[in-house]
Amino acid sequence: MARKTTSAEIEAVHAQSPGYVIAMLHKLFRERLAETLAGTDLHMGQVLLLATLQAQRALHGEATLTQTRLGQLTGIEKSSLVLMLDALEKQGWVERRRHPDDRRAHSVHLTDEGARRFEAVGKKLYVQQQKNLAPLSAAEQEELMALMNRLISHLRSI
Numbered sequence: 001m002a003r004k005t006t007s008a009e010i011e012a013v014h015a016q017s018p019g020y021v022i023a024m025l026h027k028l029f030r031e032r033l034a035e036t037l038a039g040t041d042l043h044m045g046q047v048l049l050l051a052t053l054q055a056q057r058a059l060h061g062e063a064t065l066t067q068t069r070l071g072q073l074t075g076i077e078k079s080s081l082v083l084m085l086d087a088l089e090k091q092g093w094v095e096r097r098r099h100p101d102d103r104r105a106h107s108v109h110l111t112d113e114g115a116r117r118f119e120a121v122g123k124k125l126y127v128q129q130q131k132n133l134a135p136l137s138a139a140e141q142e143e144l145m146a147l148m149n150r151l152i153s154h155l156r157s158i
Contacts, residue, residue: 094108
């Protein structure tokens with residue numbers, strides 16, 4: 001009679017696969033961050049959009065960022081992007097304006113109110129992120145970031 005394989009045995013095999021480990025880490029890390037968003041009416045895709053708009057604002061003030069460029073920077077597909085922006089605009093996080101140099105394009109701006117609200121959300125996400133990374137020392141966190149960014153650069157180049 002064949003012995004039943006346990007979950008622990010399967011996980012031990014999967015734990016040898018970088019793809020599996022990265023996918024599981026992403027899933028668990030994202031789940032913990034998503035739990036932090038309870039009560040904000042935001043989901044992680046919207047947080048990515050808001051964080052990108054916040055970075056744009058910090059780097060370039062009110063320089064224009066088109067919907068197309070926002071999609072490219074975040075990797076969010078066009079139809080999903082439009083739906084997310086519709087919801088964020090309705091809730092006062094962002095506003096879309098006609099692009100000053102291209103009548104066909106819209107620029108997306110983080111509203112002042114959206115920036116204030118996102119700062120509070122960002123603080124909660126940061127605290128949770130630190131909890132997620134708690135088993136690693138500061139040096140290990142830096143090393144992890146360097147290694148992950150090196151892999152990202154490599155994968156973008158091939």
